[in-house]
Amino acid sequence: MSAALAMKTKPLPTGTNPEPADDNSDISALINRLTAEVNQIAVDKTKSIQQITNQMKMLALNALIESSRAGAQGAGFAVVAQEVRGVGQQVETIARELETQLTKRTGDLVSSIERMSQRSRGERMMDLSLNAIELIDRNLYERTCDVRWWATDSAVVDCAASPSAAAVSHVSQRLGVILGAYTVYLDLWLCDLDGNIIANGRADRFRVVGQNVANTRWFREARTLRSGDDYVAGDVENQALLGNAQVATYCASVRAGGEANGAPIGVLAIHFDWESQARAIVQGVRVGDSDKARVLLVDSNFRVIAASDGQGILSERVSLVMNGQRSGFYHDRTGDLVAFHATPGYETYRGLGWYGVIICGA
Numbered sequence: 597m598s599a600a601l602a603m604k605t606k607p608l609p610t611g612t613n614p615e616p617a618d619d620n621s622d623i624s625a626l627i628n629r630l631t632a633e634v635n636q637i638a639v640d641k642t643k644s645i646q647q648i649t650n651q652m653k654m655l656a657l658n659a660l661i662e663s664s665r666a667g668a669q670g671a672g673f674a675v676v677a678q679e680v681r682g683v684g685q686q687v688e689t690i691a692r693e694l695e696t697q698l699t700k701r702t703g704d705l706v707s708s709i710e711r712m713s714q715r716s717r718g719e720r721m722m723d724l725s726l727n728a729i730e731l732i733d734r735n736l737y738e739r740t741c742d743v744r745w746w747a748t749d750s751a752v753v754d755c756a757a758s759p760s761a762a763a764v765s766h767v768s769q770r771l772g773v774i775l776g777a778y779t780v781y782l783d784l785w786l787c788d789l790d791g792n793i794i795a796n797g798r799a800d801r802f803r804v805v806g807q808n809v810a811n812t813r814w815f816r817e818a819r820t821l822r823s824g825d826d827y828v829a830g831d832v833e834n835q836a837l838l839g840n841a842q843v844a845t846y847c848a849s850v851r852a853g854g855e856a857n858g859a860p861i862g863v864l865a866i867h868f869d870w871e872s873q874a875r876a877i878v879q880g881v882r883v884g885d886s887d888k889a890r891v892l893l894v895d896s897n898f899r900v901i902a903a904s905d906g907q908g909i910l911s912e913r914v915s916l917v918m919n920g921q922r923s924g925f926y927h928d929r930t931g932d933l934v935a936f937h938a939t940p941g942y943e944t945y946r947g948l949g950w951y952g953v954i955i956c957g958a
Contacts, residue, residue, distance in 0.1 A: 631702050631705050631706050631709065632702075632706065634698075634702055635698065635699060635702035635703070635706075638694070638695065638698040638699070638702070639695060639698075639699065642691045642692070642694055642695035642698075643695075645687065645688075645691040646688055646691050646692070648687075649685070649687045649688040649691065650688075714933075717933065717956075718925035718926075718933060718935055719925070721883075721887075721889070721925060721933060721935035721954045721956060722923055722924065722925050722935040722936070722937055723937075724881050724882070724883065724891075724935070724952075724954055725923070725935050725936055725937040725951070725952035725953060725954050726923065726937035726940070726952060727881065727952070728877055728878060728881050728891060728893065728952035728954075729893065729937060729938070729939045729940075729947075729950060729951065729952035730940065730942070730952075731877050731880075732874065732877050732893060732902075732950075733939055733940070733941060733942040733945060733947055734942045735780075735873070735877075736829065736844070736846075736868070736942075736945060737942045737943050737944070737945035739829075739844070739846045739866065739868055740827045740829065740846060740944070740945050742778065742846070742866060743827055743846040743847060743848040743864060743865075743866045744824065744825065744827055744848045746774060746784070746848075746864060746866070747824060747848040747849065747850045747851070747854075747864040748824065748851075748854040749770065749854075750854065751763075751766050751767040751770040752767055752770070752771075752786055752850055752862075752864060753850055753851075753852075753853065753854045753861070754766075754767070755767040755786060755794065755795055755862075756786060756788065756794075756850040756861045756862030757852065757861050759788065759794045759795075764794060764795045764805075767786060767795045768795045768796065768797065768799055771784045771786070771795065771796065771797030772797045772798065772799075774797060775797045775798060780868060780869055780873055781797075781866055781867060781868060781869060782798075782802075782835075782838050782841055782843055782867045782868075782869045783796050783797055783798045783801075783802050783804070783838060783867050784796060784797040784864070784865070784866050784867070785804065785809075785864070785865045785866075785867070786850070786862060786863075786864055787809060787815065787862060787863045787864075787865060788862055788863075789819065789860065789861070789862060789863070790808070790810060791808045791809045791810025791811070791812075791815050791863075792806065792807075792808050792810075793805055793806065793807050793808075793809065794862075802837065802838055802839075804837045804838075807837055809837075809865070812845075813830065813831075814828050814830035814845045814847050814865065815847065815863060815865070817847070818847035818848070818849060818863045818865070819849075819860075819863065821847075821848070821849045821860070823849075823851075823856050823857055824848065824849060824851045824854075824855065824856035824857070824858070825856050826848070826849070827846060827847065827848050828845075828846065828847040828848070829844070829846055829945070829948060830844060830845035830846065830847070831844070831895060831948065832844050832870050832874075832895065832901040832910065833845075833910075834910065835867060838867060841867075841869070841870075841871065842870040842871040842909070842910065843867040843868055843869065843870050844867075844868040844870045845865055845866070845867050845868070846865070846866050846868065847863055847864065847865045847866075848863075848864055849862070849863055849864075850862035850863060850864055870901075870902075871909070874893060874901065874902035875902060875904075875906070877893070877902065878891040878892065878893060878902045878903060878904040879891070879904050881904070881954070883954065883956075887956045887957075888956055888957030889904075889954050889955065889956045889957075890903065890904055890905055890954070890955045890956075891903070891904040891952075891953075891954050892904070892914065892952070892953040892954070892955070893950060893951070893952060893953070894913075894914050894916075894950065894951045894953055895948065895949070895950050896948060896949030896950065897913070898913050898914050898915070898916060898951070899911075899912070899913050900912040900913070900914060901950070914953060916934070916936055916951070916953065917934075918936065922937070922938040923936060923937040923938060924936060927958075930958060931958030932955055932956060932957055932958050933954075933955070933956040933958075934953070934954075934955050934956075935953070935954045935955075935956075936951050936952065936953045936954075937951065937952050938950075938951050939951065939952075
């Protein structure tokens with residue numbers, strides 16, 4: 597097998613999420629506050645100007661009255677009073693126009709900043725959605741490596757070829773050793789080509805030997821794999837034979853001599869402990885408390901398969917408005933921000949059409 601198949605399984609990484617864009621939020625809030633202050637100053641100053649012009653007009657009116665009383669001797673003063681009143685009216689008009697234009701401009705600026713802030717927040721949540729689905733993809737890629745590698749183990753190959761009591765005992769012990777080192781699995785099953793489980797790694801905990809899994813989708817697909825280099829990645833499901841635990845099952849065909857092109861002689865199924873591992877991913881996404889965010893992983897049918905609040909797993913379906921896009925964000929009818937990103941896959945793991953989704957309260 598390739599070096600990639602011999603890689604050591606690592607715990608789910610949870611510390612590589614991008615830091616929240618708090619600085620951007622602080623800058624947007626500062627600009628909003630300063631813009632509002634400028635707008636208020638403009639309004640206050642134009643009102644002061646209007647008050648002064650009103651006083652000027654009143655003084656001009658009084659001057660006109662006094663000039664009329666003075667008769668011919670007050671005629672020149674009347675001209676000055678008229679000019680003063682005209683200037684006051686012009687200043688008042690300019691002040692009103694200034695107030696209207698400044699209010700409109702600052703209002704437009706506030707709206708523009710709000711749109712920029714919302715877009716920045718949406719793009720950040722979309723990036724975090726991608727980060728979440730990438731983290732699980734990278735981990736599940738290792739699951740595909742594990743199952744193909746272990747399917748070539750001599751104990752597994754020998755037992756699938758000739759499932760004697762001694763061979764079954766030996767392979768069960770071998771699978772148990774693997775489980776001791778790879779704690780992300782609930783159990784490992786070796787099945788014959790008829791779907792009968794002939795050995796497992798935790799026989800003391802799960803009494804599954806003798807059970808038949810021929811009707812499961814993952815086993816049927818594993819029976820048709822073309823070589824030992826291929827694998828099956830199953831959907832997340834509750835597995836009744838494992839105490840109804842949430843698992844993601846990965847399979848590879850066991851082949852004669854452990855050769856990739858050997859004749860198929862069995863199927864190895866490994867059950868990834870989905871619930872606890874996926875929870876570490878969605879709860880590790882670094883959203884802020886103010887985001888009021890719910891972080892989800894959903895499958896290709898938009899069924900919730902992981903949730904940061906632990907709700908709706910394997911029962912809830914999320915309606916995403918994608919408009920043909922693999923990633924994006926929008927506000928739903930309730931005003932909540934919804935961001936999503938489709939799985940990009942990782943290395944030879946193409947992904948299963950899953951999405952990372954973040955829903956932020958309005």
